[in-house]
Amino acid sequence: MPSPPRIPRRLAFLPFRGSRAVAEGLITWAMLRGPAWHRLLPDVYVHREGYRVDDHRMWCDAVALLLPPEAAIAGPSAAYLWGVDLLRRDAPVSVLLPRTARLRTHARVQVTRSALPRSDRTRFGGLPVTTALRTAFDLGRQGSREEATIAVDALLHRRVVKLPALRAYADAHPRWPGLPLLRQVLALAEPLSESPMETRLRLLLLDAGLPPATAQHDVLDARGRFVGRVDLAWPGLRVAVEYDGDHHRERVHFRQDVARLNALRAAGWLVLRFTADDVLRRPAQTVDMVAAALRERRDEWNTTHVNSPR
Incomplete structure:
Protein backbone atom coordinates (compact mmCIF):
# COMPACT_ATOMS: atom_id res chain seq x y z
CA MET A 1 0.00 0.00 0.00
CA PRO A 2 1.57 3.32 -1.07
CA SER A 3 2.25 5.83 1.70
CA PRO A 4 0.41 9.18 1.57
CA PRO A 5 2.35 12.03 -0.04
CA ARG A 6 4.51 14.04 2.34
CA ILE A 7 3.09 17.46 3.13
CA PRO A 8 5.70 20.26 3.26
CA ARG A 9 5.84 21.66 6.77
CA ARG A 10 5.28 25.23 5.58
CA LEU A 11 1.98 24.20 3.99
CA ALA A 12 0.68 21.88 6.69
CA PHE A 13 -1.74 24.13 8.60
CA LEU A 14 -1.80 27.78 7.47
CA PRO A 15 -3.21 29.24 4.24
CA PHE A 16 -0.67 29.96 1.51
CA ARG A 17 -0.43 31.37 -2.01
CA GLY A 18 -0.61 28.49 -4.45
CA SER A 19 1.44 30.19 -7.16
CA ARG A 20 4.28 30.91 -4.71
CA ALA A 21 4.31 27.36 -3.35
CA VAL A 22 4.41 25.95 -6.86
CA ALA A 23 7.17 28.36 -7.91
CA GLU A 24 9.25 27.27 -4.89
CA GLY A 25 8.79 23.62 -5.81
CA LEU A 26 6.89 22.77 -2.63
CA ILE A 27 3.83 21.43 -4.47
CA THR A 28 2.34 21.06 -7.94
CA TRP A 29 -0.86 22.42 -9.40
CA ALA A 30 -2.04 18.85 -9.91
CA MET A 31 -1.62 18.19 -6.19
CA LEU A 32 -3.52 21.36 -5.29
CA ARG A 33 -6.45 20.12 -7.33
CA GLY A 34 -6.57 16.97 -5.20
CA PRO A 35 -8.79 16.24 -2.18
CA ALA A 36 -6.09 17.10 0.37
CA TRP A 37 -6.38 20.85 -0.30
CA HIS A 38 -9.09 23.48 0.00
CA ARG A 39 -9.14 26.53 -2.24
CA LEU A 40 -10.20 29.39 0.02
CA LEU A 41 -9.73 32.37 -2.28
CA PRO A 42 -8.20 32.93 -5.72
CA ASP A 43 -4.67 31.47 -5.46
CA VAL A 44 -5.06 30.84 -1.70
CA TYR A 45 -5.17 27.28 -0.39
CA VAL A 46 -5.05 25.40 2.92
CA HIS A 47 -4.47 21.76 3.75
CA ARG A 48 -7.56 19.87 4.87
CA GLU A 49 -6.03 19.42 8.35
CA GLY A 50 -6.00 23.20 8.77
CA TYR A 51 -9.41 23.84 7.23
CA ARG A 52 -12.24 24.96 9.53
CA VAL A 53 -15.07 26.57 7.63
CA ASP A 54 -16.09 28.81 10.57
CA ASP A 55 -12.57 29.62 11.79
CA HIS A 56 -12.39 33.40 11.34
CA ARG A 57 -8.67 33.48 12.06
CA MET A 58 -8.08 31.08 9.17
CA TRP A 59 -10.03 33.39 6.86
CA CYS A 60 -8.10 36.42 8.14
CA ASP A 61 -4.85 34.59 7.38
CA ALA A 62 -6.12 33.81 3.88
CA VAL A 63 -7.36 37.32 3.08
CA ALA A 64 -4.16 38.91 4.40
CA LEU A 65 -2.20 37.07 1.70
CA LEU A 66 -4.05 39.06 -0.98
CA LEU A 67 -4.12 42.51 0.62
CA PRO A 68 -2.21 45.39 -0.97
CA PRO A 69 0.56 46.75 1.27
CA GLU A 70 -1.43 49.85 2.26
CA ALA A 71 -4.58 47.89 3.28
CA ALA A 72 -5.47 46.23 6.58
CA ILE A 73 -7.94 43.90 8.25
CA ALA A 74 -10.43 46.16 10.01
CA GLY A 75 -13.81 46.50 11.71
CA PRO A 76 -15.23 43.43 13.46
CA SER A 77 -12.42 41.27 12.08
CA ALA A 78 -9.79 43.56 13.58
CA ALA A 79 -11.69 43.54 16.88
CA TYR A 80 -11.61 39.73 16.73
CA LEU A 81 -7.84 39.77 16.33
CA TRP A 82 -7.59 42.24 19.24
CA GLY A 83 -9.46 39.73 21.40
CA VAL A 84 -13.07 40.91 21.04
CA ASP A 85 -15.39 38.42 19.30
CA LEU A 86 -18.48 40.20 17.94
CA LEU A 87 -18.83 38.03 14.85
CA ARG A 88 -21.41 35.61 13.61
CA ARG A 89 -19.96 32.26 12.57
CA ASP A 90 -20.06 32.89 8.80
CA ALA A 91 -19.01 36.56 8.86
CA PRO A 92 -16.78 37.75 6.02
CA VAL A 93 -13.39 39.28 6.78
CA SER A 94 -13.66 43.07 7.00
CA VAL A 95 -10.84 45.01 5.34
CA LEU A 96 -10.05 48.68 4.82
CA LEU A 97 -8.65 49.71 1.45
CA PRO A 98 -7.46 53.15 0.38
CA ARG A 99 -9.54 54.40 -2.52
CA THR A 100 -6.78 53.78 -5.07
CA ALA A 101 -6.09 50.17 -3.98
CA ARG A 102 -7.59 47.15 -5.73
CA LEU A 103 -8.81 43.79 -4.43
CA ARG A 104 -10.93 41.16 -6.17
CA THR A 105 -14.41 40.80 -4.74
CA HIS A 106 -15.27 37.64 -2.85
CA ALA A 107 -18.15 36.54 -0.64
CA ARG A 108 -15.73 36.01 2.25
CA VAL A 109 -14.35 39.57 2.05
CA GLN A 110 -16.16 42.78 2.98
CA VAL A 111 -14.36 45.84 1.65
CA THR A 112 -14.67 49.38 2.97
CA ARG A 113 -12.78 52.16 1.23
CA SER A 114 -11.43 54.87 3.45
CA ALA A 115 -8.36 56.90 4.23
CA LEU A 116 -5.93 54.68 6.10
CA PRO A 117 -2.74 56.46 7.12
CA ARG A 118 0.28 54.46 8.19
CA SER A 119 -0.29 55.55 11.81
CA ASP A 120 -3.63 53.68 11.79
CA ARG A 121 -2.07 50.40 10.63
CA THR A 122 -0.01 47.88 12.53
CA ARG A 123 0.76 44.16 12.57
CA PHE A 124 -0.83 41.94 15.17
CA GLY A 125 -0.40 38.18 15.26
CA GLY A 126 1.55 38.48 12.02
CA LEU A 127 -1.33 40.13 10.15
CA PRO A 128 -1.88 43.69 8.86
CA VAL A 129 -4.62 45.17 11.02
CA THR A 130 -6.00 48.55 11.97
CA THR A 131 -4.71 49.74 15.32
CA ALA A 132 -6.98 49.08 18.28
CA LEU A 133 -7.70 52.82 18.45
CA ARG A 134 -8.70 53.02 14.78
CA THR A 135 -10.73 49.82 15.16
CA ALA A 136 -12.72 51.32 18.06
CA PHE A 137 -13.14 54.58 16.12
CA ASP A 138 -14.55 52.72 13.11
CA LEU A 139 -16.85 50.39 15.05
CA GLY A 140 -18.17 53.26 17.14
CA ARG A 141 -19.43 54.92 13.94
CA GLN A 142 -21.21 51.88 12.48
CA GLY A 143 -24.54 50.14 12.89
CA SER A 144 -27.05 50.93 15.60
CA ARG A 145 -26.20 52.84 18.76
CA GLU A 146 -26.47 49.56 20.70
CA GLU A 147 -24.11 47.68 18.36
CA ALA A 148 -21.61 50.52 18.36
CA THR A 149 -21.66 50.83 22.15
CA ILE A 150 -21.22 47.07 22.58
CA ALA A 151 -18.14 47.13 20.34
CA VAL A 152 -16.55 50.13 22.05
CA ASP A 153 -17.34 48.77 25.53
CA ALA A 154 -15.72 45.45 24.63
CA LEU A 155 -12.53 47.04 23.28
CA LEU A 156 -12.29 49.32 26.31
CA HIS A 157 -12.82 46.38 28.65
CA ARG A 158 -10.10 44.46 26.83
CA ARG A 159 -7.81 47.40 27.67
CA VAL A 160 -6.43 47.65 24.17
CA VAL A 161 -8.03 51.12 23.94
CA LYS A 162 -8.48 53.84 26.54
CA LEU A 163 -11.48 56.15 26.58
CA PRO A 164 -9.53 59.44 26.73
CA ALA A 165 -7.48 58.39 23.70
CA LEU A 166 -10.62 57.49 21.75
CA ARG A 167 -12.22 60.83 22.61
CA ALA A 168 -9.09 62.66 21.49
CA TYR A 169 -8.99 60.68 18.23
CA ALA A 170 -12.65 61.56 17.56
CA ASP A 171 -11.94 65.24 18.25
CA ALA A 172 -9.08 65.09 15.74
CA HIS A 173 -11.38 63.70 13.00
CA PRO A 174 -14.50 65.90 13.29
CA ARG A 175 -15.69 65.59 9.69
CA TRP A 176 -15.65 61.82 9.37
CA PRO A 177 -18.93 59.99 8.65
CA GLY A 178 -20.72 58.63 11.70
CA LEU A 179 -19.26 61.11 14.21
CA PRO A 180 -22.69 61.99 15.70
CA LEU A 181 -23.21 58.30 16.52
CA LEU A 182 -19.71 57.99 17.97
CA ARG A 183 -20.28 61.00 20.22
CA GLN A 184 -23.38 59.29 21.63
CA VAL A 185 -21.39 56.12 22.16
CA LEU A 186 -18.58 57.96 23.93
CA ALA A 187 -21.11 59.48 26.32
CA LEU A 188 -22.46 56.00 27.12
CA ALA A 189 -19.27 53.93 27.03
CA GLU A 190 -18.47 51.83 30.10
CA PRO A 191 -15.06 50.14 30.20
CA LEU A 192 -16.19 47.92 33.09
CA SER A 193 -18.94 46.18 31.09
CA GLU A 194 -17.94 42.53 30.89
CA SER A 195 -20.16 41.27 28.07
Missing part, protein backbone atom coordinates in the same frame (compact mmCIF):
# COMPACT_ATOMS: atom_id res chain seq x y z
CA PRO A 196 -22.39 42.46 25.21
CA MET A 197 -25.49 41.45 27.18
CA GLU A 198 -24.40 43.55 30.15
CA THR A 199 -24.10 46.53 27.81
CA ARG A 200 -27.54 45.80 26.34
CA LEU A 201 -29.07 45.57 29.81
CA ARG A 202 -27.42 48.81 30.91
CA LEU A 203 -28.65 50.66 27.80
CA LEU A 204 -32.15 49.24 28.23
CA LEU A 205 -32.40 50.68 31.74
CA LEU A 206 -30.89 54.02 30.76
CA ASP A 207 -33.21 54.41 27.78
CA ALA A 208 -36.17 53.76 30.07
CA GLY A 209 -35.20 56.81 32.11
CA LEU A 210 -33.87 54.97 35.15
CA PRO A 211 -30.97 56.61 36.99
CA PRO A 212 -27.48 55.56 35.86
CA ALA A 213 -26.11 52.53 37.68
CA THR A 214 -22.58 51.90 38.87
CA ALA A 215 -20.93 49.10 36.87
CA GLN A 216 -19.06 46.25 38.58
CA HIS A 217 -19.68 47.54 42.10
CA ASP A 218 -17.90 45.90 45.04
CA VAL A 219 -20.33 45.21 47.90
CA LEU A 220 -18.97 45.30 51.43
CA ASP A 221 -20.69 44.18 54.62
CA ALA A 222 -21.10 46.24 57.79
CA ARG A 223 -17.56 45.35 58.85
CA GLY A 224 -16.07 46.41 55.54
CA ARG A 225 -15.48 42.87 54.31
CA PHE A 226 -15.88 42.05 50.63
CA VAL A 227 -19.17 40.26 49.89
CA GLY A 228 -19.29 40.22 46.11
CA ARG A 229 -19.17 42.23 42.91
CA VAL A 230 -22.42 43.01 41.11
CA ASP A 231 -22.87 43.93 37.44
CA LEU A 232 -24.96 47.08 37.98
CA ALA A 233 -25.69 48.77 41.28
CA TRP A 234 -27.44 51.68 42.93
CA PRO A 235 -25.32 51.63 46.10
CA GLY A 236 -27.32 54.23 47.99
CA LEU A 237 -30.43 52.07 47.70
CA ARG A 238 -28.62 48.72 47.91
CA VAL A 239 -30.22 47.52 44.69
CA ALA A 240 -28.24 45.41 42.22
CA VAL A 241 -29.00 44.06 38.75
CA GLU A 242 -27.12 41.12 37.29
CA TYR A 243 -27.03 39.46 33.91
CA ASP A 244 -26.91 35.66 34.10
CA GLY A 245 -25.30 34.03 31.06
CA ASP A 246 -25.36 30.33 30.23
CA HIS A 247 -22.24 29.65 32.30
CA HIS A 248 -24.24 30.43 35.44
CA ARG A 249 -26.22 27.22 34.84
CA GLU A 250 -23.19 25.02 35.34
CA ARG A 251 -23.24 23.21 38.68
CA VAL A 252 -20.13 24.84 40.14
CA HIS A 253 -21.24 28.33 39.12
CA PHE A 254 -24.75 27.66 40.40
CA ARG A 255 -23.49 26.72 43.86
CA GLN A 256 -21.20 29.74 43.98
CA ASP A 257 -24.02 32.02 42.87
CA VAL A 258 -26.38 30.72 45.57
CA ALA A 259 -23.81 31.34 48.32
CA ARG A 260 -22.99 34.77 46.91
CA LEU A 261 -26.65 35.76 46.56
CA ASN A 262 -27.35 34.74 50.15
CA ALA A 263 -24.39 36.83 51.33
CA LEU A 264 -25.62 39.87 49.38
CA ARG A 265 -29.09 39.53 50.88
CA ALA A 266 -27.60 39.23 54.36
CA ALA A 267 -25.76 42.49 53.67
CA GLY A 268 -29.11 44.16 52.96
CA TRP A 269 -29.00 44.13 49.16
CA LEU A 270 -31.93 43.49 46.82
CA VAL A 271 -30.59 41.64 43.79
CA LEU A 272 -32.47 41.18 40.53
CA ARG A 273 -31.14 38.67 38.02
CA PHE A 274 -31.97 38.64 34.32
CA THR A 275 -31.27 36.40 31.34
CA ALA A 276 -30.97 37.08 27.62
CA ASP A 277 -34.68 36.40 27.20
CA ASP A 278 -35.49 39.07 29.76
CA VAL A 279 -33.38 41.65 27.96
CA LEU A 280 -34.24 40.77 24.37
CA ARG A 281 -37.81 39.41 24.55
CA ARG A 282 -39.26 40.96 27.71
CA PRO A 283 -37.62 44.39 27.93
CA ALA A 284 -40.71 46.22 29.27
CA GLN A 285 -41.19 43.72 32.09
CA THR A 286 -37.48 43.89 32.92
CA VAL A 287 -37.57 47.68 33.16
CA ASP A 288 -40.75 47.54 35.29
CA MET A 289 -39.13 45.13 37.75
CA VAL A 290 -36.04 47.28 38.19
CA ALA A 291 -38.07 50.47 38.49
CA ALA A 292 -40.31 48.85 41.12
CA ALA A 293 -37.27 47.70 43.11
CA LEU A 294 -35.79 51.19 43.08
CA ARG A 295 -39.10 52.73 44.15
CA GLU A 296 -39.50 50.17 46.92
CA ARG A 297 -36.05 50.86 48.32
CA ARG A 298 -36.45 54.62 47.97
CA ASP A 299 -39.77 54.48 49.85
CA GLU A 300 -38.15 52.37 52.58
CA TRP A 301 -35.29 54.82 52.89
CA ASN A 302 -37.65 57.81 53.09
CA THR A 303 -39.86 56.10 55.67
CA THR A 304 -36.89 55.15 57.83
CA HIS A 305 -35.45 58.65 57.80
CA VAL A 306 -38.77 60.45 58.29
CA ASN A 307 -39.68 58.27 61.28
CA SER A 308 -36.22 58.08 62.81
CA PRO A 309 -35.72 60.10 66.05
CA ARG A 310 -33.74 63.30 65.75
Whole structure:
Protein backbone atom coordinates (compact mmCIF):
# COMPACT_ATOMS: atom_id res chain seq x y z
CA MET A 1 0.00 0.00 0.00
CA PRO A 2 1.57 3.32 -1.07
CA SER A 3 2.25 5.83 1.70
CA PRO A 4 0.41 9.18 1.57
CA PRO A 5 2.35 12.03 -0.04
CA ARG A 6 4.51 14.04 2.34
CA ILE A 7 3.09 17.46 3.13
CA PRO A 8 5.70 20.26 3.26
CA ARG A 9 5.84 21.66 6.77
CA ARG A 10 5.28 25.23 5.58
CA LEU A 11 1.98 24.20 3.99
CA ALA A 12 0.68 21.88 6.69
CA PHE A 13 -1.74 24.13 8.60
CA LEU A 14 -1.80 27.78 7.47
CA PRO A 15 -3.21 29.24 4.24
CA PHE A 16 -0.67 29.96 1.51
CA ARG A 17 -0.43 31.37 -2.01
CA GLY A 18 -0.61 28.49 -4.45
CA SER A 19 1.44 30.19 -7.16
CA ARG A 20 4.28 30.91 -4.71
CA ALA A 21 4.31 27.36 -3.35
CA VAL A 22 4.41 25.95 -6.86
CA ALA A 23 7.17 28.36 -7.91
CA GLU A 24 9.25 27.27 -4.89
CA GLY A 25 8.79 23.62 -5.81
CA LEU A 26 6.89 22.77 -2.63
CA ILE A 27 3.83 21.43 -4.47
CA THR A 28 2.34 21.06 -7.94
CA TRP A 29 -0.86 22.42 -9.40
CA ALA A 30 -2.04 18.85 -9.91
CA MET A 31 -1.62 18.19 -6.19
CA LEU A 32 -3.52 21.36 -5.29
CA ARG A 33 -6.45 20.12 -7.33
CA GLY A 34 -6.57 16.97 -5.20
CA PRO A 35 -8.79 16.24 -2.18
CA ALA A 36 -6.09 17.10 0.37
CA TRP A 37 -6.38 20.85 -0.30
CA HIS A 38 -9.09 23.48 0.00
CA ARG A 39 -9.14 26.53 -2.24
CA LEU A 40 -10.20 29.39 0.02
CA LEU A 41 -9.73 32.37 -2.28
CA PRO A 42 -8.20 32.93 -5.72
CA ASP A 43 -4.67 31.47 -5.46
CA VAL A 44 -5.06 30.84 -1.70
CA TYR A 45 -5.17 27.28 -0.39
CA VAL A 46 -5.05 25.40 2.92
CA HIS A 47 -4.47 21.76 3.75
CA ARG A 48 -7.56 19.87 4.87
CA GLU A 49 -6.03 19.42 8.35
CA GLY A 50 -6.00 23.20 8.77
CA TYR A 51 -9.41 23.84 7.23
CA ARG A 52 -12.24 24.96 9.53
CA VAL A 53 -15.07 26.57 7.63
CA ASP A 54 -16.09 28.81 10.57
CA ASP A 55 -12.57 29.62 11.79
CA HIS A 56 -12.39 33.40 11.34
CA ARG A 57 -8.67 33.48 12.06
CA MET A 58 -8.08 31.08 9.17
CA TRP A 59 -10.03 33.39 6.86
CA CYS A 60 -8.10 36.42 8.14
CA ASP A 61 -4.85 34.59 7.38
CA ALA A 62 -6.12 33.81 3.88
CA VAL A 63 -7.36 37.32 3.08
CA ALA A 64 -4.16 38.91 4.40
CA LEU A 65 -2.20 37.07 1.70
CA LEU A 66 -4.05 39.06 -0.98
CA LEU A 67 -4.12 42.51 0.62
CA PRO A 68 -2.21 45.39 -0.97
CA PRO A 69 0.56 46.75 1.27
CA GLU A 70 -1.43 49.85 2.26
CA ALA A 71 -4.58 47.89 3.28
CA ALA A 72 -5.47 46.23 6.58
CA ILE A 73 -7.94 43.90 8.25
CA ALA A 74 -10.43 46.16 10.01
CA GLY A 75 -13.81 46.50 11.71
CA PRO A 76 -15.23 43.43 13.46
CA SER A 77 -12.42 41.27 12.08
CA ALA A 78 -9.79 43.56 13.58
CA ALA A 79 -11.69 43.54 16.88
CA TYR A 80 -11.61 39.73 16.73
CA LEU A 81 -7.84 39.77 16.33
CA TRP A 82 -7.59 42.24 19.24
CA GLY A 83 -9.46 39.73 21.40
CA VAL A 84 -13.07 40.91 21.04
CA ASP A 85 -15.39 38.42 19.30
CA LEU A 86 -18.48 40.20 17.94
CA LEU A 87 -18.83 38.03 14.85
CA ARG A 88 -21.41 35.61 13.61
CA ARG A 89 -19.96 32.26 12.57
CA ASP A 90 -20.06 32.89 8.80
CA ALA A 91 -19.01 36.56 8.86
CA PRO A 92 -16.78 37.75 6.02
CA VAL A 93 -13.39 39.28 6.78
CA SER A 94 -13.66 43.07 7.00
CA VAL A 95 -10.84 45.01 5.34
CA LEU A 96 -10.05 48.68 4.82
CA LEU A 97 -8.65 49.71 1.45
CA PRO A 98 -7.46 53.15 0.38
CA ARG A 99 -9.54 54.40 -2.52
CA THR A 100 -6.78 53.78 -5.07
CA ALA A 101 -6.09 50.17 -3.98
CA ARG A 102 -7.59 47.15 -5.73
CA LEU A 103 -8.81 43.79 -4.43
CA ARG A 104 -10.93 41.16 -6.17
CA THR A 105 -14.41 40.80 -4.74
CA HIS A 106 -15.27 37.64 -2.85
CA ALA A 107 -18.15 36.54 -0.64
CA ARG A 108 -15.73 36.01 2.25
CA VAL A 109 -14.35 39.57 2.05
CA GLN A 110 -16.16 42.78 2.98
CA VAL A 111 -14.36 45.84 1.65
CA THR A 112 -14.67 49.38 2.97
CA ARG A 113 -12.78 52.16 1.23
CA SER A 114 -11.43 54.87 3.45
CA ALA A 115 -8.36 56.90 4.23
CA LEU A 116 -5.93 54.68 6.10
CA PRO A 117 -2.74 56.46 7.12
CA ARG A 118 0.28 54.46 8.19
CA SER A 119 -0.29 55.55 11.81
CA ASP A 120 -3.63 53.68 11.79
CA ARG A 121 -2.07 50.40 10.63
CA THR A 122 -0.01 47.88 12.53
CA ARG A 123 0.76 44.16 12.57
CA PHE A 124 -0.83 41.94 15.17
CA GLY A 125 -0.40 38.18 15.26
CA GLY A 126 1.55 38.48 12.02
CA LEU A 127 -1.33 40.13 10.15
CA PRO A 128 -1.88 43.69 8.86
CA VAL A 129 -4.62 45.17 11.02
CA THR A 130 -6.00 48.55 11.97
CA THR A 131 -4.71 49.74 15.32
CA ALA A 132 -6.98 49.08 18.28
CA LEU A 133 -7.70 52.82 18.45
CA ARG A 134 -8.70 53.02 14.78
CA THR A 135 -10.73 49.82 15.16
CA ALA A 136 -12.72 51.32 18.06
CA PHE A 137 -13.14 54.58 16.12
CA ASP A 138 -14.55 52.72 13.11
CA LEU A 139 -16.85 50.39 15.05
CA GLY A 140 -18.17 53.26 17.14
CA ARG A 141 -19.43 54.92 13.94
CA GLN A 142 -21.21 51.88 12.48
CA GLY A 143 -24.54 50.14 12.89
CA SER A 144 -27.05 50.93 15.60
CA ARG A 145 -26.20 52.84 18.76
CA GLU A 146 -26.47 49.56 20.70
CA GLU A 147 -24.11 47.68 18.36
CA ALA A 148 -21.61 50.52 18.36
CA THR A 149 -21.66 50.83 22.15
CA ILE A 150 -21.22 47.07 22.58
CA ALA A 151 -18.14 47.13 20.34
CA VAL A 152 -16.55 50.13 22.05
CA ASP A 153 -17.34 48.77 25.53
CA ALA A 154 -15.72 45.45 24.63
CA LEU A 155 -12.53 47.04 23.28
CA LEU A 156 -12.29 49.32 26.31
CA HIS A 157 -12.82 46.38 28.65
CA ARG A 158 -10.10 44.46 26.83
CA ARG A 159 -7.81 47.40 27.67
CA VAL A 160 -6.43 47.65 24.17
CA VAL A 161 -8.03 51.12 23.94
CA LYS A 162 -8.48 53.84 26.54
CA LEU A 163 -11.48 56.15 26.58
CA PRO A 164 -9.53 59.44 26.73
CA ALA A 165 -7.48 58.39 23.70
CA LEU A 166 -10.62 57.49 21.75
CA ARG A 167 -12.22 60.83 22.61
CA ALA A 168 -9.09 62.66 21.49
CA TYR A 169 -8.99 60.68 18.23
CA ALA A 170 -12.65 61.56 17.56
CA ASP A 171 -11.94 65.24 18.25
CA ALA A 172 -9.08 65.09 15.74
CA HIS A 173 -11.38 63.70 13.00
CA PRO A 174 -14.50 65.90 13.29
CA ARG A 175 -15.69 65.59 9.69
CA TRP A 176 -15.65 61.82 9.37
CA PRO A 177 -18.93 59.99 8.65
CA GLY A 178 -20.72 58.63 11.70
CA LEU A 179 -19.26 61.11 14.21
CA PRO A 180 -22.69 61.99 15.70
CA LEU A 181 -23.21 58.30 16.52
CA LEU A 182 -19.71 57.99 17.97
CA ARG A 183 -20.28 61.00 20.22
CA GLN A 184 -23.38 59.29 21.63
CA VAL A 185 -21.39 56.12 22.16
CA LEU A 186 -18.58 57.96 23.93
CA ALA A 187 -21.11 59.48 26.32
CA LEU A 188 -22.46 56.00 27.12
CA ALA A 189 -19.27 53.93 27.03
CA GLU A 190 -18.47 51.83 30.10
CA PRO A 191 -15.06 50.14 30.20
CA LEU A 192 -16.19 47.92 33.09
CA SER A 193 -18.94 46.18 31.09
CA GLU A 194 -17.94 42.53 30.89
CA SER A 195 -20.16 41.27 28.07
CA PRO A 196 -22.39 42.46 25.21
CA MET A 197 -25.49 41.45 27.18
CA GLU A 198 -24.40 43.55 30.15
CA THR A 199 -24.10 46.53 27.81
CA ARG A 200 -27.54 45.80 26.34
CA LEU A 201 -29.07 45.57 29.81
CA ARG A 202 -27.42 48.81 30.91
CA LEU A 203 -28.65 50.66 27.80
CA LEU A 204 -32.15 49.24 28.23
CA LEU A 205 -32.40 50.68 31.74
CA LEU A 206 -30.89 54.02 30.76
CA ASP A 207 -33.21 54.41 27.78
CA ALA A 208 -36.17 53.76 30.07
CA GLY A 209 -35.20 56.81 32.11
CA LEU A 210 -33.87 54.97 35.15
CA PRO A 211 -30.97 56.61 36.99
CA PRO A 212 -27.48 55.56 35.86
CA ALA A 213 -26.11 52.53 37.68
CA THR A 214 -22.58 51.90 38.87
CA ALA A 215 -20.93 49.10 36.87
CA GLN A 216 -19.06 46.25 38.58
CA HIS A 217 -19.68 47.54 42.10
CA ASP A 218 -17.90 45.90 45.04
CA VAL A 219 -20.33 45.21 47.90
CA LEU A 220 -18.97 45.30 51.43
CA ASP A 221 -20.69 44.18 54.62
CA ALA A 222 -21.10 46.24 57.79
CA ARG A 223 -17.56 45.35 58.85
CA GLY A 224 -16.07 46.41 55.54
CA ARG A 225 -15.48 42.87 54.31
CA PHE A 226 -15.88 42.05 50.63
CA VAL A 227 -19.17 40.26 49.89
CA GLY A 228 -19.29 40.22 46.11
CA ARG A 229 -19.17 42.23 42.91
CA VAL A 230 -22.42 43.01 41.11
CA ASP A 231 -22.87 43.93 37.44
CA LEU A 232 -24.96 47.08 37.98
CA ALA A 233 -25.69 48.77 41.28
CA TRP A 234 -27.44 51.68 42.93
CA PRO A 235 -25.32 51.63 46.10
CA GLY A 236 -27.32 54.23 47.99
CA LEU A 237 -30.43 52.07 47.70
CA ARG A 238 -28.62 48.72 47.91
CA VAL A 239 -30.22 47.52 44.69
CA ALA A 240 -28.24 45.41 42.22
CA VAL A 241 -29.00 44.06 38.75
CA GLU A 242 -27.12 41.12 37.29
CA TYR A 243 -27.03 39.46 33.91
CA ASP A 244 -26.91 35.66 34.10
CA GLY A 245 -25.30 34.03 31.06
CA ASP A 246 -25.36 30.33 30.23
CA HIS A 247 -22.24 29.65 32.30
CA HIS A 248 -24.24 30.43 35.44
CA ARG A 249 -26.22 27.22 34.84
CA GLU A 250 -23.19 25.02 35.34
CA ARG A 251 -23.24 23.21 38.68
CA VAL A 252 -20.13 24.84 40.14
CA HIS A 253 -21.24 28.33 39.12
CA PHE A 254 -24.75 27.66 40.40
CA ARG A 255 -23.49 26.72 43.86
CA GLN A 256 -21.20 29.74 43.98
CA ASP A 257 -24.02 32.02 42.87
CA VAL A 258 -26.38 30.72 45.57
CA ALA A 259 -23.81 31.34 48.32
CA ARG A 260 -22.99 34.77 46.91
CA LEU A 261 -26.65 35.76 46.56
CA ASN A 262 -27.35 34.74 50.15
CA ALA A 263 -24.39 36.83 51.33
CA LEU A 264 -25.62 39.87 49.38
CA ARG A 265 -29.09 39.53 50.88
CA ALA A 266 -27.60 39.23 54.36
CA ALA A 267 -25.76 42.49 53.67
CA GLY A 268 -29.11 44.16 52.96
CA TRP A 269 -29.00 44.13 49.16
CA LEU A 270 -31.93 43.49 46.82
CA VAL A 271 -30.59 41.64 43.79
CA LEU A 272 -32.47 41.18 40.53
CA ARG A 273 -31.14 38.67 38.02
CA PHE A 274 -31.97 38.64 34.32
CA THR A 275 -31.27 36.40 31.34
CA ALA A 276 -30.97 37.08 27.62
CA ASP A 277 -34.68 36.40 27.20
CA ASP A 278 -35.49 39.07 29.76
CA VAL A 279 -33.38 41.65 27.96
CA LEU A 280 -34.24 40.77 24.37
CA ARG A 281 -37.81 39.41 24.55
CA ARG A 282 -39.26 40.96 27.71
CA PRO A 283 -37.62 44.39 27.93
CA ALA A 284 -40.71 46.22 29.27
CA GLN A 285 -41.19 43.72 32.09
CA THR A 286 -37.48 43.89 32.92
CA VAL A 287 -37.57 47.68 33.16
CA ASP A 288 -40.75 47.54 35.29
CA MET A 289 -39.13 45.13 37.75
CA VAL A 290 -36.04 47.28 38.19
CA ALA A 291 -38.07 50.47 38.49
CA ALA A 292 -40.31 48.85 41.12
CA ALA A 293 -37.27 47.70 43.11
CA LEU A 294 -35.79 51.19 43.08
CA ARG A 295 -39.10 52.73 44.15
CA GLU A 296 -39.50 50.17 46.92
CA ARG A 297 -36.05 50.86 48.32
CA ARG A 298 -36.45 54.62 47.97
CA ASP A 299 -39.77 54.48 49.85
CA GLU A 300 -38.15 52.37 52.58
CA TRP A 301 -35.29 54.82 52.89
CA ASN A 302 -37.65 57.81 53.09
CA THR A 303 -39.86 56.10 55.67
CA THR A 304 -36.89 55.15 57.83
CA HIS A 305 -35.45 58.65 57.80
CA VAL A 306 -38.77 60.45 58.29
CA ASN A 307 -39.68 58.27 61.28
CA SER A 308 -36.22 58.08 62.81
CA PRO A 309 -35.72 60.10 66.05
CA ARG A 310 -33.74 63.30 65.75
